[in-house]
Amino acid sequence: MAKPAFCSDYMEGAHPSILAKLQEINFQKIGGYGLDPICAAAKEKIRAACEAPGADVHFLIGGTQTNATVIDALLHSYQGVIAAESGHIACHEAGAIEFGGHKVLAVPAENGKLTAAAIEAVLTRYDLDETREHTVMPGMVYISQPTEYGTLYSLEELTAISQLCRARNIALYADGARLAYGLGSPENTVSLPDMARLCDVFYIGGTKCGALFGEAVVVPDPARLPHFFTIIKQHGALLAKGWLLGVQFDALFTDGLYEKLGKEAVRQALRIQAALKEKGVPLWFETPTNQVFCVVEDIEVPRFDAITENGYWGRTDNTHTILRFATSWATTQEEVDELIRLLDRL
Secondary structure, eight states, X not given: OOOOBOSOSOSSOXXXXXXXXXXXXXXXXXXXXXXXXXXXXXXXXXXXXXXXTTOEEXXXXXXXXXXXXXXXXXXXXXXXXXXXXXXXXXXXXXXXXHHTTXXXXXXXXXXXXXXXXXXXXXXXXXXXXXXXXXXXXXXXXXXXXXXXXXOOOXXXXXXXXXXXXXXXXXXXXXXXXXXXXXXTOTTOOOOXXXXXXXXSEEEEEOTTTTSSXXXXXXXXXXXXXXXXXXXXXXXXXXXXXXXXXXXXXXXXXXXXXXXHHHHHHHHHHHHHHHHHHHHTOOBSSOOSSSEEEEEEEGGGHHHHHHHOBOEXXXXXXXXXXXXEEEOOTTOOHHHHHHHHHHHHHO
């Protein structure tokens, strides 16, 4: 029997309902670039879920591509983006934002989260800098919901950041690569309508949340990103067969499937987290979503690798390693049962 695999949340293909819909329409002649009835229907479902009837919705292919395109669209050439030091655009996108001409202004985070106070400090420092015309102007804020550490912004925290951004006239953009797992967490207090109300732009992740690929960018006020379709094209991010994206989100936003998938993945992750605690394996910190982080001595890493496929996350010191276990929309009860059984044998 193969080792249970928890390396990441995009190891599987797609939810069966998506594959069935793709098979159903495979030989239909469908127009391109997302300007088709399938994409139109998916966009309407997303608008309804977000309670944002006037929102623009655009389908892109992957997270880094989406971040680079949205951030470039929101900023002037002389501006940068405020992000947590642990933010995806600061750590795991190979300098894609800088490659596009914008500096990432990294700020210390609290368990992966920015605070309104930390953002205010960056803005104030810029305002008081007498040489600021020689520096990069902070022009927007980037957050992730959930964060790269699997933590969640509360409604109170997101509201405080949103109010600050609006008072300072800078955009707030939320990366929702794992948004299904945030929405599905028992500790979550932020809904899709809240995201649409408080963010200038956010995206609903599909790649890590049940789709073959794809992210849905939501712009609650279309005036915030005029000509965004053309900007997507400029960035090489416009899929000719746009219906391949639309049909997936149409399925994910039928009968609440998106949130159901996230809820089950989180339930399984919390079982893993509880099993590690019961085994006496220290957690890096507790997370309420689909990512579980534990700290093991380096000499113990091969023992964990022998029983499961997990993800290396980093180090806490010269002798300890952080391992990550990520569940997904496709994780089964049986897979987690097997992992727990194997952990008991360590």
